[in-house]
Amino acid sequence: MKRRSLLGVLIIVVGIIILLGNLDYIDTGDIFGTYWPLVIVAIGLVNLLDRHGSKMFASILIIVGAVLQLEELDIEVLQDVNIYEFIFPAIIILVGLWIIIPRASREKINRMDSKDVIDHISIFSGRDVINNSSDFKGGNLFTVFGGIDVDLTQANILSHEPIVIDVFAAFGGIELKVPIDWRVEYHGISLFGGADNKTVLSAQNNKVLIIKGLVIFGGLDIKN
Incomplete structure (x- = not known):
């Protein structure tokens, strides 16, 4: 199983x-x-x-x-x-x-990913992912007592509708790096944790990424 x-x-x-x-x-x-x-x-x-x-x-x-x-x-x-x-x-x-x-085994796993939908789980471990999908469609990130770093700076969004990533972080952290032309909106809930959206707003932000989910005793960091 x-x-x-x-x-x-x-x-x-x-x-x-x-x-x-x-x-x-x-x-x-x-x-x-x-x-x-x-x-x-x-x-x-x-x-x-x-x-x-x-x-x-x-x-x-x-x-x-x-x-x-x-x-x-x-x-x-x-x-x-x-x-x-x-x-x-x-x-x-x-x-x-x-x-x-x-x-x-303590080192983060570096992985190149070309999938349009990401789906990563990290429990008591760490993971670095670089995604270069030409038609990114969102996905899921789940970490407990671990960490996930996802680099989307080489990915592209073709959809005219908002793309959604669902996140869950408990006693761990998630870091997202997105292209400069993406507008990121955080619609999640943070309990005894924090979500920090450091992305830059500009006229180029014509592709929308929505982050939903829950952060408990952990952190979510979003930046360009």
């Missing part, structure tokens, strides 16, 4: 659980209270299926999530040890190692 399909299935499952809880068929409080570590495992699996993602962090997430889940189920992994006392310092140590150890 591809990472995007897996992510979609996971979201559908969560939605079904919430729906059944609202209809009083199940107690969602008990389910989410007991099985919340599976969310960590799921994020790890999604990143593991991403060939551009960090396999190290994916493996760590899966292991940590699995251990926490065993603890929630009262299955002792380590005798007389409270696993929660080790989570926070372990995260700090891992972040430190992540900073000082040079790894190819």
Whole structure:
């Protein structure tokens, strides 16, 4: 199963659980209270299926999530040890190692893209994309704890109607570079984050790009 399909299935499952809880068929409080570590495992699996993602962090997430889940189920992994006392310092140590150890997987993936519609997902990883489509038609950008840089300065818009890019950034950032003759409008929502449109308005802005979506604890930077 591809990472995007897996992510979609996971979201559908969560939605079904919430729906059944609202209809009083199940107690969602008990389910989410007991099985919340599976969310960590799921994020790890999604990143593991991403060939551009960090396999190290994916493996760590899966292991940590699995251990926490065993603890929630009262299955002792380590005798007389409270696993929660080790989570926070372990995260700090891992972040430190992540900073000082040079790894190819940490580097952003540079990619040339000629597709008319872009569709990129970045979870715990980074991605640089240069798009040179001659008839750009928009797309989707999704990042969680990661970053996506998209260079559209070599792309062209033929449509006389506005082109739309849907974005979602949580604890991560998205940067868009657009040609000088594009007019960019941001119609999204920012919660504990920011969206900065630095593009220049001029008489040449005869091609319209609309950015929609949600930024949570992250950032969106748009410039020429």
